[in-house]
Amino acid sequence: MRIQRRTRRTMVATLAATALTLTAASCGSDSGSGGGGDGGPVTIWMSLDQTVVDGIQKQMDAKASEAGIEVQIERVDSIDKLIKTKIQAGDTPDIALLPQPGVVASVVELGAAFPLDDVLDTAALESSMVPGSLDAGTVDGKLYGLLTSMNVKSLIFYPKKAFEKAGYAAPESLDDLTALADQIKSDGGTPWCLTMESGDATGWVATDWLEDLVMRYGGVDGYNQWVSHEMPFDSDVVKQAAGYFEDVALTEGNVLGGSTAITATPFTEAAKPMFDAKGPACWLLKQGSFFVGPDFLPEEVFANLDEELGVMGFPPAEAGGENPVLGGGDLAVLMSESEDAKTAMNLLAETDIGNEAAPVSSFISPHTDFDASLYPSDTTRTIAKVAYDSTAFLFDGSDSMPAEVGAGSFWKEMTAWLNGDEDLDKALTNIDASWPAS
Structure with a gap:
């Protein structure tokens, strides 16, 4: 999803070709x-x-x-x-x-x-x-x-001082990222700062997650086929990507506030608990480069950015493997x-x-x-x-999909799934059904 001037952009329909004689x-x-x-x-x-x-x-x-x-x-x-x-x-x-x-x-x-x-x-x-x-x-x-x-969107932010003090290291693969989250939990912390409420645009954070994971599991060609709907949403690759995100978002103890807080908490608030005076209330935030700004970070953190805020790339599926970036x-x-x-x-x-x-x-x-x-x-x-x-x-895939999907059913169905209103298979099938015929 594209963000402009530090705020969520207003989504518009993709320009449709019209029968104009120019x-x-x-x-x-x-x-x-x-x-x-x-x-x-x-x-x-x-x-x-x-x-x-x-x-x-x-x-x-x-x-x-x-x-x-x-x-x-x-x-x-x-x-x-x-x-x-x-x-x-x-x-x-x-x-x-x-x-x-x-x-x-x-x-x-x-x-x-x-x-x-x-x-x-x-x-x-x-x-x-x-x-x-x-x-x-x-x-x-x-x-x-x-x-x-x-x-750049394939980023994970973290509270730099606390992260280094705890001895944590940047993951080199998706399995390493899971292991890091498990280590944070075993140390008594909550791994993920995951919020996505954004008014009518609620759901775009989840689409960014899924896009990053599809390109890792499906590669460049698979990602492009998915964005153009040559590969449907209910394909094995997309289900594998969604399965990883499901483990992140819906595993007990993984997300600050639990799964019910994900769609209810404004996305603008995601980073702030990392810098709680008592220590990080959550440790990891997947977001885009636009988040490095005063609208999203505590004032004292933004004023001392390099000392307070850590950032690393979202890891590849396998260590040393293909490592595309979403942007x-x-x-x-x-x-x-x-x-x-x-x-x-x-x-x-x-x-x-x-x-x-x-x-x-x-x-x-x-x-x-x-x-x-x-x-x-x-x-x-x-x-x-x-x-x-x-x-x-x-x-960003949702920006390249037809508007009724990328800024419509994709957002809505991801939200419904994370809210527990429907299962993953139903959500993916519904998105496929919403794709325009031409």
Whole structure:
């Protein structure tokens, strides 16, 4: 699930392909409606935090000046909703940073995007970027979306001082993770801080868990087949993944407050019990990189992040085995064929595009050769390294599924199962039945 500006994003339906007859302007004309092809500035829209936008603009200004072009970046709200309206109106930017592969695919289907294979040096990007990140923006075998900023979800946070004092170690496999939880219980503690109440979006925490586990048990191909529904929810791989999560969530003594607290407690409160004055009330929290912020951590912990908060990667199924990472991010899409827009796209593809944004914001670069010393904390450097060391970067599955599933039945059925309203087999069968026919 994608999180924006430290709060749960408002879910919207995936842009549906419509029977539109688009004019040349609305499809992305040679000049682009932003004016990048007629001597005006190249326009770039994004919905990232303003500090990220400002940092990228500052870096782009220097690069654009040297390249002999002008670039104007505008922050817009909910670009995933806005872009369809603008396509219909023939009023698109030259480049748009879109938050999900499904949105990129919809823009491509509407004829409003241009492929990047002959615009960018894709071979150089393959060697520079996190493995699999180019696949996220590939539609029908062509690259349309370039991952420009990323967030990381395959993470486990823990109370660093208490964890080290207890002598606990980062698990190297899922079995090791189970053994760590059992050790914490035998030492008198509660292993998991697991909460997921999020209003109408309750259930997304469980979908993130299941996604991480499916990619570990099913591998990259199995995960992608599941996301596209070539492999159904009631398949053996998904049941194996759900079985592991069931052991975490529903085993007595594993979760603070017991299983009934999981869906009743706001997800925003999950990390705080780790830093109870009497000692950790729970020890392990699986969450995304967005959780490293003042909205989710006690004030004193956020002020001393590197000393107080530990973070490690969610382990692979087997020690030393394939170790994919679940994440999200913003994909730059070319909506104009102007030479200036193509030049700007190449500037966005450079490793140092985040040099000004990284020190002052939540920006994480998808380039493994990015200067990690620019990140504002060791915590952020560790989070980035989890992605850089992964065997594949895979986008959040529920964001790529049809909206009635990813933001509908998947959330609801996971919640019903964890609440004890239905068994796992029934929940998975119901999700399969909700998948649209076309």
